[in-house]
Amino acid sequence: MNSYSALRTDDVDTESVESKDSASHIPQDLKKRSSFGYWALAICVLCTAINLVTTFTVPFSSTPPAKPMGSLTANDVRLLRRPSQYIGLEKVVRPSPPEPKSFWIYPIVLAPIDNADKSKVFDDDPKRYASQIGTITPEIRRVLVTDTVSTIAQFRAIDFGMESCELNILIPAVSSADGAAISVYRVNETYALDTRTLSYGTRPQRLQKLSDIPINPDDNVHWHRKFACPSESVLSFELACSTATGHSCNLEWWQDKTQSSMDNSGIYIVQHATI
Numbered sequence: 001m002n003s004y005s006a007l008r009t010d011d012v013d014t015e016s017v018e019s020k021d022s023a024s025h026i027p028q029d030l031k032k033r034s035s036f037g038y039w040a041l042a043i044c045v046l047c048t049a050i051n052l053v054t055t056f057t058v059p060f061s062s063t064p065p066a067k068p069m070g071s072l073t074a075n076d077v078r079l080l081r082r083p084s085q086y087i088g089l090e091k092v093v094r095p096s097p098p099e100p101k102s103f104w105i106y107p108i109v110l111a112p113i114d115n116a117d118k119s120k121v122f123d124d125d126p127k128r129y130a131s132q133i134g135t136i137t138p139e140i141r142r143v144l145v146t147d148t149v150s151t152i153a154q155f156r157a158i159d160f161g162m163e164s165c166e167l168n169i170l171i172p173a174v175s176s177a178d179g180a181a182i183s184v185y186r187v188n189e190t191y192a193l194d195t196r197t198l199s200y201g202t203r204p205q206r207l208q209k210l211s212d213i214p215i216n217p218d219d220n221v222h223w224h225r226k227f228a229c230p231s232e233s234v235l236s237f238e239l240a241c242s243t244a245t246g247h248s249c250n251l252e253w254w255q256d257k258t259q260s261s262m263d264n265s266g267i268y269i270v271q272h273a274t275i
């Protein structure tokens with residue numbers, strides 16, 4: 001029994017000398033453990049006090065939490081930086097000259113604008129239809145070129161080491177188009193345009209005319225030209241009626257995301273391997 005008396009430190013003063021003597025036989029580390037208990041209790045009390053203080057004060061005084069990703073608008077997403085997804089791929093040893101590889105890409109934006117109605121925004125989902133599972137938005141887009149209407153086309157170069165882009169334009173035969181021509185322009189826009197606000201009034205500025213492509217009354221015309229296109233860059237063009245010929249234009253076609261839909265008419269890009 002004597003060996004436990006040292007733990008009741010309050011009673012030490014009233015203990016008999018004999019009892020104090022026996023306390024001196026208690027191993028030193030047992031005394032240390034008892035003081036450790038007081039410290040642990042003190043820390044627990046302190047932590048509890050801090051928890052109580054933070055629980056009742058922080059929610060009322062702190063700034064509102066950061067916006068979740070869901071509150072980004074479509075316009076914010078359009079302007080997001082697009083870093084390379086192909087980290088370290090440039091270190092891979094490749095055959096030189098590069099193997100001739102290519103694939104075609106569909107426009108990310110294909111939308112008419114009207115000079116005669118500067119604020120007119122064309123329907124950007126003209127072929128939508130209701131189905132049992134909801135509204136379907138087929139990627140069927142219209143190219144329309146008249147005397148006042150031109151069409152903006154944008155492409156995003158994709159993949160890695162496919163940085164030569166060949167713009168292809170297939171203009172169908174238009175029997176009434178004697179002498180008319182289509183002008184192709186490069187326009188100053190490096191982000192995907194918002195087709196819900198794109199109108200003549202908000203159109204990107206023309207940078208340079210690439211070509212005048214004559215419309216043939218009897219046969220399709222296939223025009224193509226290559227551009228450098230860094231991965232993830234956006235290439236923007238405008239198709240308009242050429243004013244140089246003095247003939248009026250009335251050209252229209254619909255194209256969808258199947259290449260066969262563009263056998264006779266279409267605007268698309270073929271990306272070629274560069275490394």
Ligand SMILES: *[C@@H]1O[C@H](CO)[C@@H](O)[C@H](O)[C@H]1NC(C)=O
Nearest residue numbers: 187188189190204205206207
């Ligand atoms: C293209 O547009 C940007 C602003 O969007 C402007 O700073 C730049 O000067 C324009 N480039 C040309 C050649 O007009």
